[in-house]
Amino acid sequence: xxxxxxxxxxxxxxxxxxxxxxxxxxxxxxxxxxxxxxxxxxxxxxxxxxxxxxxxxxxxxxxxxxxxxxxxxxxxxxxxxxxxxxxxxxxxxxxxxxxxxxxxxxxxxxxxxxxxxxxxxxxxxxxxxxxxxxxxxxxxxxxxxxxxxxxxxxxxxxxxxxxxxxxxxxxxxxxxxxxxxxxxxxxxxxxxxxxxxxxxxxxxxxxxxxxxxxxxxxxxxxxxxxxxxxxxxxxxxxxxxxxxxxxxxxxxxxxxxxxxxxxxxxxxxxxxxxxxxxxxxxxxxxxxxxxxxxxxxxxxxxxxxxxxxxxxxxxxxxxxxxxxxxxxxxxxxxxxxxxxxxxxxxxxxxxxxxxxxxxxxxxxxxxxxxxxxxxxxxxxxxxxxxxxxxxxxxxxxxxxxxxxxxxxxxxxxxxxx
Ligand SMILES: NC(=O)c1ccc[n+]([C@@H]2O[C@H](COP(=O)([O-])OP(=O)(O)OC[C@H]3O[C@@H](n4cnc5c(N)ncnc54)[C@H](O)[C@@H]3O)[C@@H](O)[C@H]2O)c1
Numbered sequence: 001x002x003x004x005x006x007x008x009x010x011x012x013x014x015x016x017x018x019x020x021x022x023x024x025x026x027x028x029x030x031x032x033x034x035x036x037x038x039x040x041x042x043x044x045x046x047x048x049x050x051x052x053x054x055x056x057x058x059x060x061x062x063x064x065x066x067x068x069x070x071x072x073x074x075x076x077x078x079x080x081x082x083x084x085x086x087x088x089x090x091x092x093x094x095x096x097x098x099x100x101x102x103x104x105x106x107x108x109x110x111x112x113x114x115x116x117x118x119x120x121x122x123x124x125x126x127x128x129x130x131x132x133x134x135x136x137x138x139x140x141x142x143x144x145x146x147x148x149x150x151x152x153x154x155x156x157x158x159x160x161x162x163x164x165x166x167x168x169x170x171x172x173x174x175x176x177x178x179x180x181x182x183x184x185x186x187x188x189x190x191x192x193x194x195x196x197x198x199x200x201x202x203x204x205x206x207x208x209x210x211x212x213x214x215x216x217x218x219x220x221x222x223x224x225x226x227x228x229x230x231x232x233x234x235x236x237x238x239x240x241x242x243x244x245x246x247x248x249x250x251x252x253x254x255x256x257x258x259x260x261x262x263x264x265x266x267x268x269x270x271x272x273x274x275x276x277x278x279x280x281x282x283x284x285x286x287x288x289x290x291x292x293x294x295x296x297x298x299x300x301x302x303x304x305x306x307x308x309x310x311x312x313x314x315x316x317x318x319x320x321x322x323x324x325x326x327x328x329x330x331x332x333x334x335x336x337x338x339x340x341x342x343x344x345x346x347x348x349x350x351x352x353x354x355x356x357x358x359x360x361x362x363x364x365x366x367x368x369x370x371x372x373x374x375x376x377x378x379x380x381x382x383x384x385x386x387x388x389x390x391x392x393x394x395x396x397x398x399x400x401x402x403x404x405x406x407x408x409x410x411x412x413x414x415x416x417x
Contacts, residue, residue, distance in 0.1 A: 001023050001024065001072050001073070001180075002023075002024050002025075002026065002070055002071045002072050002073075003019050003023045003024065003025045003026070003071065003072065003073050003074075003075065003180070004025070004026045004027075004028060004068045004071040004073070004074045004075065005019070005025065005026070005027045005028065005075045005077060006028050006029075006074060006075065006076050006077065006078060006096045006099070006100070007028075007029060007030075007076065007077040007078035007079070007092075007096065007114075008027050008028070008029040008034060008035075008038065008061075008077075009045070009077065009078075009079065010045055010047065010150070010152060010320070011077040011113055011114075011148040011150065012027070012029075012075070012077030012078075012113075013027070013038070013043065013045070013047060013048065014047060014048075014150075014158075014159045015075060015077060015113070015148070015159065016059060017048070017052070017053075017056060017059065018159055018160070018183075018184040019075075019180065019183070019184070020056050020058045020059035021056070021058075021183070021184065022058075022183040022184070023058065023180070023183070024058050024060075025058055025059050025060065026060050026062055026067055026068055026071065027059060027060065027061050027062070028061075028062050028063065028065070028067070028068055029061075029063060030063065030095075031063070032063045035061050035062065035063040038053075038061045039061050041053040041054075045319060045320070046319050046346075065099055065102070065103060066103075068103050069103045069105070070105060071103070071104075071105070071108060072107075072108055072109070073108065073109045073110075073111060073176075073177070073180065074100050074104070074108065074109070074110045074111065075111045075113055076093060076096045076097070076100075076110065076111070076112045076113060076114060076125070077113045077114060077148070078092040078093055078095075078096050078114055079092055079114065079254065080092070080093060080114040080115050080116055080258075080262070081254060081258060082258050082261050082262075086261045086264075087261065087265050088116070088117065088261065088262050088265050090116070090120065090124055093112070093114055093116070093120065093124065093125065094124060094128060097110075097124065097125045097128040097129055098128055098132060100129055100133075101128055101129040101130075101131070101132035101133040102132065102133070104129060104133050104135060104141060106135060106140050106141070107140065107141065108141050108142075109141065109142045109143070109144060109168075109173055109176065109177060110125060110126075110129060110141065110142075110143050110144075111143075111144040111145070111146055111177055112125055112143070112144075112145050112146075113145075113146055113147060113148050115147060115148075115202055115203060115206070115255065115258075115259050115262065116145075116199055116203070116262060117199065117200075117203055117262040117263055117265060117266035118196040118197075118199040118200040118203070118266060119196060119199070119266065120199065121143050121144075121145040121195045121196075121199060122143060122169070122195055122196070125143065126143050126169075129141065137169070138169060138170065142168065142169045142170060142172075142173040143168065143169045143173070143195060144166060144167065144168035144169065144173055144174065144177045144195065145166070145167050145168075145195045145198045145199050146164055146165065146166040146167075146177065146181065146198065147165065147198065147199070147201070147202030149162050149163075149164075149202070149205070150162060152253070152315065152318040152320055153315055153316060153317040153318030159184070160184055160185060160186050161186045161187055162187065163187040163188065163189070163190060164181055164185060164187070164189050164190070165189070165190045165191075165192055165198050165201055165202070166178055166181065166189055166190070166191055166192065166198060167191075167192040167193070167194050167195040167196070167197055167198030167199070168195060169195060174191055178191065202259075203259050203260075203262055203263045204263065206255050206256050206259040206260065207259060207260040207263050207277055207280075209256050210251060210256050210257065210259075210260050210277075210280050210281065210284060211260075211276055211277065211280035212244060212246045213246055213247075213248075213249050213251055213256075213280075213284060214251075214279070214280035214281070214283040214284045215246070215280075215283075216234070216246045216247060216248050216249075217248050217249065217283050217284055217287055217290075218283050219233070219234075219248075220248040220290070220417055221283075221290055224290070224294060229416060230248060230416075230417050231406050231416055231417060234247065247405070247406075247417075248287070248404075248417050249284075249287070250284075250287050250288065250291075250314075250324075250325035250326060250329070250377070250404075251284040251287070251325065252314035252315070252322075252323045252324040252325040252326070253314035253315060253320065253322065253323055253324070254320075254322050254323055257281075257284065257323060257325075258323070260277045260278075260280065260281055261281070263277055264277050264278055264281075287325065288325055288328040288329035288332055289332065291329055291375075291377075291402070291404065292329060292332045292333060292336075294402070294415060295373055295375065295400070295402050295415060296336060298400050298415060299372055299373060299400065300372075300398075301336060303372075304336075304337060304338055304339060305336050305337040305339070305372040305373055306337065306339045306341075306370065306371050306372050306373075307333060307337045307339065307340045307341070307371060307372065307373045307374075307375065308340075308341045308342075308343070308364075308365070308371045308373070308374045308375070308394060309326075309330055309333070309340055309341065309342045309343070309358075309375050309377065310342075310343055310344070310364070310374070310375060310376045310377060310378070310383055311326060311344055311376065311377040311378025311379065311380055311383065312324060312326045312327065312330070312342065312344040312347055312377075312378065313326070313344060313346050313347065313378055313380075314326070315378065316378050316379045316380050316381070316405075317346075317380055317381055318346070319346040319347070321344075321346075321347060326377050326378060329375075329377065330342065330358070334357060339359075340357075340358045340359070341358065341359045341360075341361050341365070341371075342358045342359070342360055342361065343360070343361040343362075343363065343364060344378070344380070345380060345382050346380065364386070364390070364394075365394070367394060368393050368394070369393075369395070369396050369397065369399075370394060370395075370396065371394050371395050371396065371399055372395070372396060372398075372399045372400070373395070373399060373400055373401075373402060374391055374394050374395055374399070374400075374401045374402070375401075375402040375404070376391070376401065376402065376403050376404060376405070376407060376408070377402075377404050377405075378405075379404075379405040379407045383407065384407045388408045388409055388411065391408065392411065392413060395413060399413065400413055400414070400415050401413055401414045401415065402414075402415045403415065403416055403417075404417060405417075
């Protein structure tokens with residue numbers, strides 16, 4: 001059996017590694033630099049170290065599509081972003097499907113793992129392959145959908161112990177694909193009745209999370225305007241057994257802040273205006289403005305504020321900063337300060353890109369009474385470990401610390417959410 005993984009990012013690389021422990025696996029990426037680095041055991045996403053690649057004799061990294069001929073199963077794990085107008089950008093999935101159509105053999109299976117709306121596997125992937133390969137869907141090739149549900153930065157939940165759901169175009173395909181995933185899964189697979197049910201399940205998981213966070217962000221806005229402390233209110237409310245424990249948050253990244261637009265898109269196509277989903281998105285998109293307002297209201301806006309901004313990735317303990325809302329906040333902050341120092345222990349390449357507008361630090365500085373505002377935006381483990389007195393020493397006498405994720409104790413100089 002020959003397996004091929006297309007797209008070796010956060011989702012594709014762990015999958016390729018696990019599958020290669022039992023099957024001959026070809027791991028393909030369009031990005032040649034990524035392939036060259038992986039061949040040397042270098043993963044810029046920091047998910048794996050050199051030693052993790054050593055014993056993987058069946059794993060073949062390649063950027064040549066000719067190497068993928070004769071594959072029995074293709075797994076597509078390419079990104080599924082949105083366009084400027086917030087509609088789904090399926091171009092990468094389409095491109096991967098087209099490539100498969102040119103090399104697919106009879107009786108092969110194509111499994112999509114990328115997050116999509118219900119219908120994409122059959123109506124986009126399947127149709128492209130059928131049109132360009134000359135093979136007939138169901139007769140000559142089959143399809144399956146199995147979403148990845150990893151949570152970046154979470155060490156406990158990983159590719160092996162997260163329960164997988166799989167939908168396929170027929171029972172035989174479902175069983176065959178399940179058997180392959182079972183080669184590394186520790187949890188029982190949940191088999192869905194159709195491909196579309198598996199597609200829909202994934203997109204609602206992330207949409208539900210987005211809407212729940214939006215509700216808490218809206219609570220926060222209300223209580224801010226009433227000068228009531230949101231954290232204290234949430235703590236009190238969580239004493240009820242069925243109160244859902246969400247916190248205010250910046251919803252960035254390429255999943256929670258993106259996937260609801262996929263569902264909204266297909267919802268409209270089928271005649272339902274997605275009111276809750278899009279309101280949630282709108283509320284979450286305005287959080288950077290709310291944070292800025294809260295911080296600036298405490299400070300003298302007329303002076304050129306000296307600011308230390310901590311944390312830029314889209315979430316804590318994860319090197320991924322794509323679509324991070326911390327950058328939106330940083331850009332808004334530029335209006336009030338020309339002296340912004342930024343630091344994130346996960347972003348090694350930051351300097352080149354942002355040094356024009358901000359001073360990029362390599363560590364938390366050893367300065368005393370220096371900043372008007374210290375903003376702890378992303379609560380990386382390293383920031384949580386630092387003693388409150390260190391943070392307090394950084395600010396001027398009339399300065400403040402903005403503690404977005406509530407990692408510090410109460411103090412008169414700390415602005416909480
Ligand atoms: N990152 C996560 O935590 C996560 C979790 C669950 C689901 N997902 C979903 O999984 C999918 C992949 O996400 P990701 O975070 O792994 O993306 P990523 O950006 O980390 O990696 C994607 C890789 O695909 C490659 N690629 C793009 N187009 C290609 C093509 N046509 N052929 C071959 N390679 C191509 C890119 O070069 C890149 O290396 C998305 O749909 C995403 O929504 C991601």
